[in-house]
Amino acid sequence: MKSLFYFLAVVAIGAAGFFGWKTRDAATAQIKERIALQERSNNLETTIKKREEDRGNEEAALKVARDERAVAQAGLEAAKSNAGDYERTLEDLDGKLEEQQARQKQIDEVLISIKKLFPGVDDLSEVPAIVAGLKDKKKKLDQRLDAGNTVKERLSEDVAKNKAAIARVEEKIRESKKRVARNTFQATVTAVDNDWDFAIIGAGENSGLAGDSRLLVLRGGRLLGKLTIAKLEANRAIADIVPDSLPAGVVLQRGDQVILEKVRSN
Numbered sequence: 001m002k003s004l005f006y007f008l009a010v011v012a013i014g015a016a017g018f019f020g021w022k023t024r025d026a027a028t029a030q031i032k033e034r035i036a037l038q039e040r041s042n043n044l045e046t047t048i049k050k051r052e053e054d055r056g057n058e059e060a061a062l063k064v065a066r067d068e069r070a071v072a073q074a075g076l077e078a079a080k081s082n083a084g085d086y087e088r089t090l091e092d093l094d095g096k097l098e099e100q101q102a103r104q105k106q107i108d109e110v111l112i113s114i115k116k117l118f119p120g121v122d123d124l125s126e127v128p129a130i131v132a133g134l135k136d137k138k139k140k141l142d143q144r145l146d147a148g149n150t151v152k153e154r155l156s157e158d159v160a161k162n163k164a165a166i167a168r169v170e171e172k173i174r175e176s177k178k179r180v181a182r183n184t185f186q187a188t189v190t191a192v193d194n195d196w197d198f199a200i201i202g203a204g205e206n207s208g209l210a211g212d213s214r215l216l217v218l219r220g221g222r223l224l225g226k227l228t229i230a231k232l233e234a235n236r237a238i239a240d241i242v243p244d245s246l247p248a249g250v251v252l253q254r255g256d257q258v259i260l261e262k263v264r265s266n
Helices: 002-117 124-182
Strands: 187-193 198-201 214-219 222-232 237-241 257-260
Touching: 198 222
Parallel strands: none
Antiparallel strands: 187 198, 187 257, 198 237, 214 222, 214 257, 222 237
């Protein structure tokens, strides 16, 4: 019985030792596993932190890239706008260039015309002085022309006045001719005293003359002057020459004819 007790005690002690060793090995394994898990956890945390840092860096980089993209987009828009402005500027420059070319062509044509106008002038810088001289000459000619036009106008007025005077004289002549044609009285100048301005007529009261008769003196049918009866006799009359009735340089002569200025009605 006692041996059995010892045996059982030994078995119990062995079992306890066995289980102790098993327990220690299990604890050691658990500790190792726990350490491995801690290391894995630490590594995972490090990886997560690193990835979070990388993610933060990526987000920052993405933000920078977005900002840079926005700046680039704005630059692109500005470049497009500038390109449009440049195109318009180029179009304006092309238009101005065409205008300048057209003006240059006109200038060349003008220069050719000037050279044709001044064939003996090689240096065109002399043209302004020549033109100035021509302008001065033209001014003087214009002044002379104006003076000539003034004289012409005055002469035209004089001609018009003379024509009017001639028309009046012609009318008087026509009237005189009419009177002559109606006048049945006609006599001859028998003597003249041009110093005392009187004439003697070879007809008197018996021929129908009256003391208030006015006479016209004719020569070749042309009116020379007028007479007024100063003294009336039976067969002759003494008549005074009406002052200023004779044209300048004209004097009465013996043989000139006289008629009544006014025909008495029957």
